[in-house]
Amino acid sequence: MRQLDNYLRTPQPGYAVLIAGDWGVGKSYKWARYASGLADRSPITISAAGLVSLEDLERALLQASIALEIPGMVAEVGSVLGKALLRVAKIEPKDITWRAELTREKTVVCIDDIERFAGPFSAIFGFVVNLIDSSGVHCVLIADEVRAAEKLDDFGKYKERIVGATIHVDPDLATFCRLMVNGFAEEKSRQILGGGIAHVIELIEGARVTNLRTVRTLLGELKRLIEVLPSEALEQLFKSPLPSAVFFWTVVLARDANGRELVRKVFSIDHVGTMLALHDVMKERGEAGEDETSSLANTLEQLGMTGAVRSWPASQEFIDHMRGSLDVNYHVLATQFGMLPEVRPYDPLTVIGNYATVSDAEVQEAIRHAQTELMAGGHDGGAVKLSRIFSIYRSLYFLSFKGVFVETPDQWTQALLRRLDEFVSAPWTIDCDGYEVWPGEYNAEERQVIVRCDEIVEAAREHVKAVAGVTALSWILSGEGVPPNTDVTAVFSSAPSPEVLLEELQANGIAAVVRLNQAFRKRLSLINSPDFVGEDRHYAQQLIRCIEREVPFQRPMSLLNAELRQVITPLQRFVQYVERYRVRSP
Structure with missing residues (x-):
């Protein structure tokens, strides 16, 4: 000065x-x-x-x-x-x-x-x-x-x-970063950040970030990671894609607080790099519009991180850490970002995502592995994940457009739709957790696949609901097993006729009727229970009429009949509760 x-x-x-x-x-x-x-x-x-x-x-x-x-x-x-x-x-x-x-x-x-x-x-x-x-x-x-x-x-x-x-x-980045790092109290943080400061400055300068407040936040986030990551992973920190992921998250939120959903999606969807590469192909063909994919592509280009995104894994652990969650498995996070020496299983989609750095033979081998996985079952021999199926489809669809895949985009789409039809009719064979489609403009072929995937999600949801209902009703009748949360579980979704259910209640005795009574009384204390169990209303009305018809009120009554007559009250109150709720709700 x-x-x-x-x-x-x-x-x-x-x-x-x-x-x-x-x-x-x-x-x-x-x-x-x-x-x-x-x-x-x-x-x-x-x-x-x-x-x-x-x-x-x-x-x-x-x-x-x-x-x-x-x-x-x-x-x-x-x-x-x-x-x-x-x-x-x-x-x-x-x-x-x-x-x-x-x-x-x-x-x-x-x-x-x-x-x-x-x-x-x-x-x-x-x-x-x-x-x-x-x-x-x-x-x-x-x-x-x-x-x-x-x-x-x-x-x-x-x-x-x-x-x-x-x-x-x-901004004097080098001096500022050095002073910031030297000001950290923990020697471990100073040592590791000091060794990686050149990498940090390269990220900052590549993105043309001049706001030192953002730089201070970035260094603070890296320090926070150093304090919680496994010690054996720390020497790989600046050789991994984790610093660039932290930088992307930090800069996007520093520029726009509304970017929280954008950064979450980037790290919650598999193989975003392939999705962006396909977007580029669509853009060259004049088929890509201005949507969230385009916005992400522009943001990455502005930050000089178009290449870095290919190395970022989908990681709920990373999302939870950046959101400040206390329940994060940092060993898993370090493994996901390649910072630990464990050997990862072969993933054909990773090979396809890095197509620019691998050989033709490796790409064709990855295609065969992906097709086999799709037809045989899960990625690791477990349940088939819908998110994985969609990632395989998009990856091979991308290669098809480039002419690297033997099938045309339409042929590959039709083959995938036939596979998806199997899951629509057998939703219990597929895991829909984590399935999410990046908002954007898709062509007619891709939209067919997305619609079919949505049908699978709905079928799987109905199946889960039916299984939960059967389990809940079984517990009411028998009292065996772990008590279900009947506040949010419809118990009549797969119930037999009201006449048959009444016979089963009578056969299982007073305790079963008491459990049914308690289940419906609990629902009345939950403000939004109709959102979850409102579909029980019609069956409850039928059951009320059945009890009134089959269990007449006459003295003296047996204890079982008295309990059955008494259950009419919570059932009636439940029906009225649902009806009032639906009138109030928009």
């Missing part, structure tokens, strides 16, 4: 110095470091943020310049306590001491956050002129000139009258 040195070495020349630069490049940080080294000057820094008048500026200067001497304590007036005391306490002159006298050649007053001043810039102009002419002190202004000119109509008009020199600040 040589210009500041020259400015302060001379008597007040009748102007102020402006420290300018983009928001977040470190203007205030650089001034604070410079001011801390002034041995023969008394710097006073105030913020113009939120102030609206000359009186506000004068009050801020007063608060930054005096200390209250109170028996037993010293309270800075700039603190919350000090400001409160100024408002409500009677302060004697003898209790006020100047931190710095506003005298020539001694005091430097810095006014930060000029662009966030809420009043006219003429107020700041008058304040600065008073400081320069009346007090003869040196004055430094800090501002993002672009934002100041946009917000303050008279900024340009008055700036030239009081600013004699402008110092433009560019």
Whole structure:
């Protein structure tokens, strides 16, 4: 800051110095470091943020310049306590001491956050002129000139009258990162981050990020990971795709808080790189519109991370960590990002995703493996996952467009649809957890597959509901097994006729009727239970009529019949509860 040195070495020349630069490049940080080294000057820094008048500026200067001497304590007036005391306490002159006298050649007053001043810039102009002419002190202004000119109509008009020199600040990434890392308390964090700082700077410069606040957040996130990752994985940290994933998440959210769903999807969907490559093919053919895929592609291109995305795995553990969850398996996270020495099973989609770096023979071998997996069963011999099926389809569909796959896109689509038909009729053979389609524009062939996948999801959902209903009704009748959550489980979805159910209740005795009674009473205490079990309403009405017809009320009654008559009340209340809820709900 040589210009500041020259400015302060001379008597007040009748102007102020402006420290300018983009928001977040470190203007205030650089001034604070410079001011801390002034041995023969008394710097006073105030913020113009939120102030609206000359009186506000004068009050801020007063608060930054005096200390209250109170028996037993010293309270800075700039603190919350000090400001409160100024408002409500009677302060004697003898209790006020100047931190710095506003005298020539001694005091430097810095006014930060000029662009966030809420009043006219003429107020700041008058304040600065008073400081320069009346007090003869040196004055430094800090501002993002672009934002100041946009917000303050008279900024340009008055700036030239009081600013004699402008110092433009560019971010000093290397120095800032080094100081940040050296400031971390844990030696392990300092050592590992220090060894990878060149990689971090490469990411930052590649994305043309200049906001040091974002850089500070990034370093903080990497430090947080170092503290929780397995120690044996840490030496691989900067050789893995994890830092670039953290960088992408951090920068996207720093620029737009609404980007949370975007970054989540990137790490929740398999083989996003292949999806983007297919998008590029569609774009070249003029078949890709402006959608979320296009937005992601543009964001990655702007950040210089089009290649990095291919190495990011789908990882719920990573999502949970970045969201601050306490329940994260960091051994799994490290394995997913290739930081641990465990050998991963062969994945043909990984080979296809890296098609640009593998041989033709390896790609064709991966195609055969993917087709075999699709027809034979699950990726690891377990349940067939719908998300995996869709990833296989998209990967081979992409290769088909490039002419690398023997089948045409239409032939491959029809083959996949025939396979999906099997799951529509047997939904219990497929696992739909984790299945998610990236929002975007798809051509007619892809839409056919997505529609069929949606049919599978619905069929699987109905199957799960039916199984849960059978299990819940079985427990009500027998009392065996773990009690189900009948608050949100429809118990009549697969029930026999009301007449048969009544016979089964009678056969299982009073305890079964009591369990049915309790199940429906519990539903009445859950505000939104009709969302989950409202479909039981019609059957409950039929069961009420059946009990009234088959179990007449006449004295003396058996205990079983008394319990059956009594269950009519919670059933009736449940029916009414569902009907009222549906009237209220839009």
